[in-house]
Amino acid sequence: PFLRLLEAQLQDQRREHEEEVEALKSQVDAMKEELEKQQQAFLQTLQLSPEAQVEFGLQQEITRLTNENLDLKELLEKLEKNEKKLKKQLKIYMKKVQDFEASQVTVPAERRQHERNMQVAVQRKEKDFQGMLEYYKEDEPLLIRNLIT
Numbered sequence: 001p002f003l004r005l006l007e008a009q010l011q012d013q014r015r016e017h018e019e020e021v022e023a024l025k026s027q028v029d030a031m032k033e034e035l036e037k038q039q040q041a042f043l044q045t046l047q048l049s050p051e052a053q054v055e056f057g058l059q060q061e062i063t064r065l066t067n068e069n070l071d072l073k074e075l076l077e078k079l080e081k082n083e084k085k086l087k088k089q090l091k092i093y094m095k096k097v098q099d100f101e102a103s104q105v106t107v108p109a110e111r112r113q114h115e116r117n118m119q120v121a122v123q124r125k126e127k128d129f130q131g132m133l134e135y136y137k138e139d140e141p142l143l144i145r146n147l148i149t
Helices: 002-047 050-106 109-126 137-148
Strands: none
Touching: 002 050
């Protein structure tokens, strides 16, 4: 059973590795194509007159900046959409807080004090304590009283 488990894990790792290698190969192929395109453009640029080279370079830069602007505009739209969503959520939560505060006004003070004590107790339970508490037997009633208050 243990060997089968190890063999299965090894096969999973091998499959993941092969998928990763394939993805990297496709990335390398895409980069090679891009490099070939850039080399062709560079060779064509060298054959042009100096004025035409400058114009070609400017066109390339304009194209690059246009693409970058489109990407930034898309990102801005996403961020604005997210901002609207977060503002809606904030309004909902603010309304819930106001409703909760309004309900607290009608709750008797004694009950609110009890709820605060419960919250404090919950907060203390969430802490990660290490070690144990040591006390003398005769101090037990005092310790219990202090724990309750």
